[in-house]
Amino acid sequence: MRRRHHFHIDHAGHSVSATVQTGHTAVVEILVDGKETGYATTHGDHPVSVQVELPTDPPQRVSVRATPGPGLPRCLLEAPGVEPHIMSPRPY
Template sequence: MRQRHHFHTDHAGHSVTATVETGGRTVLVEVLVDGKETGSVTAHGDHPIVVHVELPTDPPESATVRVKPGPDVPSCLLEAPDAEPRMMSPRTY
């Protein structure tokens, strides 16, 4: 059975949200920045997944969302330049 897990954090005045869909042979990860999809990856198995995104700062800033899809509950980590890596908080909705 497929399950959707949601994660969120704020960075540099921007909202970063990740949705991780698990429970099948593939894992789908979608990342939104300020409500707009900026990256997505489909992978197989429970291997770590990296999604590269761009934050709309001036100048634009590259960031990375690292996802551990399982085998239990997934987790997400936001890595951005000039900042400590930050765990993204789970959201229920």
């Protein structure tokens, strides 16, 4: 059974959202300021990192590490020079 899980964080003045669709093949979509900027698939519960750029001056590369399972999915925002930030789950 496939389910969608949503996550969000604000970083460097930008909105970063992730949607993790679970199932045999997990699908991860990343939006920065409401625009799709990254996409990845993984099998089962294997973690996957999706690299995206924040539209700062100069652009900042960050990655979202999504872990589809076991249990509930989790997402972390990883940026250079700072500790990884846990992305908050959203109920919608």
